[in-house]
Amino acid sequence: MDDATLAVRARGITKCFGDVVALDHVDLDIAPGQIHGLVGPNGAGKTTLLGLLLGLAVADEGSLEILGAPVAKASGVAGFVDGPGLYPSLTARKNLAALAKLRGLDADIDEVLAEVGLADVADDRVRGFSLGMRQRLGLAAALLTKPRLLVLDEPANGLDPAGKKHVHGVLHRLAAEGSTVVVSSHRMDDVEALCAEVTILATGRVVFTGPLGKLSSDDQELDYRLRTSDPSAASRLAAETTGVVVVDGAELLVVRAMVPALDALMSRLIGAGVAVRELAPVVSPLEAAFLDLTEQESGR
Numbered sequence: 001m002d003d004a005t006l007a008v009r010a011r012g013i014t015k016c017f018g019d020v021v022a023l024d025h026v027d028l029d030i031a032p033g034q035i036h037g038l039v040g041p042n043g044a045g046k047t048t049l050l051g052l053l054l055g056l057a058v059a060d061e062g063s064l065e066i067l068g069a070p071v072a073k074a075s076g077v078a079g080f081v082d083g084p085g086l087y088p089s090l091t092a093r094k095n096l097a098a099l100a101k102l103r104g105l106d107a108d109i110d111e112v113l114a115e116v117g118l119a120d121v122a123d124d125r126v127r128g129f130s131l132g133m134r135q136r137l138g139l140a141a142a143l144l145t146k147p148r149l150l151v152l153d154e155p156a157n158g159l160d161p162a163g164k165k166h167v168h169g170v171l172h173r174l175a176a177e178g179s180t181v182v183v184s185s186h187r188m189d190d191v192e193a194l195c196a197e198v199t200i201l202a203t204g205r206v207v208f209t210g211p212l213g214k215l216s217s218d219d220q221e222l223d224y225r226l227r228t229s230d231p232s233a234a235s236r237l238a239a240e241t242t243g244v245v246v247v248d249g250a251e252l253l254v255v256r257a258m259v260p261a262l263d264a265l266m267s268r269l270i271g272a273g274v275a276v277r278e279l280a281p282v283v284s285p286l287e288a289a290f291l292d293l294t295e296q297e298s299g300r
């Protein structure tokens with residue numbers, strides 16, 4: 001992609017806090033209209049990187065361009081790290097009204113509150129809000145600015161499943177409209193549900209960046225959970241299929257195989273009239289890559 005059209009272009013970004021190297025020559029390209037996930041173990045540098053994208057801190061070395069402009073001159077960026085900054089003594093509506101006034105924004109506050117699912121508590125003081133409600137209000141505050149790049153540190157923290165679904169819907173809509181979203185998360189399932197691309201950081205370095213699909217390959221042996229209408233027949237057929245190892249032959253079968261052998265097993269099951277009710281990797285490709293890559297890096 002033409003570099004000028006990238007939402008984020010980072011080259012050789014290094015950031016130290018005293019002796020601690022939080023980011024170590026980080027290169028990163030994020031295309032517009034993407035929801036990009038940032039994952040990594042505690043202390044990997046995720047919050048530091050998101051803070052640089054938001055212009056809350058400045059890198060010691062390297063270049064960082066946001067939406068084609070040097071980060072210091074970037075506009076259209078919003079979000080939060082370490083939880084949203086809110087006024088606890090004000091209501092949700094007044095928090096957003098204060099922000100809109102401060103920034104000179106002409107925004108429909110009720111619409112934004114409804115979008116994040118806070119319409120019913122619009123006139124409640126934020127002091128009494130749960131963590132999940134604060135997260136949603138922080139998202140509303142960012143949406144008020146109609147950002148072209150939205151940066152969110154652990155946005156799903158404290159959200160119940162319905163709240164998470166709601167927030168994911170908002171982020172998918174933003175991306176569909178052309179905005180770029182960068183989110184950090186410790187939840188691999190959330191990242192897989194939300195993001196097309198991911199960057200894995202370990203001890204301040206990028207150990208993987210790219211589409212989720214590139215994390216796994218057909219020639220990788222993985223353990224799969226297999227639930228069928230006839231566990232004993234499935235177990236027998238699995239044991240008879242070349243390249244498939246039965247790891248656990250209970251009601252819920254666990255088989256180890258590469259994709260071609262797994263395909264062969266599926267065909268045999270269908271041929272034998274055994275219905276497949278569930279087939280999923282025991283550890284998701286993202287989680288497997290995360291553990292593998294971050295362990296390699298911390299062992300260096």
Ligand SMILES: Nc1ncnc2c1ncn2[C@@H]1O[C@H](COP(=O)(O)OP(=O)(O)OP(=O)(O)O)[C@@H](O)[C@H]1O
Binds near residue numbers: 021022044049
């Ligand atoms: N303001 C600061 N002063 C000193 N050290 C800092 C500061 N901010 C971050 N660090 C250090 O930089 C490193 C990266 O921290 P960062 O918060 O970016 O990691 P993270 O990936 O967000 O971690 P977590 O998943 O725990 O939130 C850590 O070693 C941290 O202790």
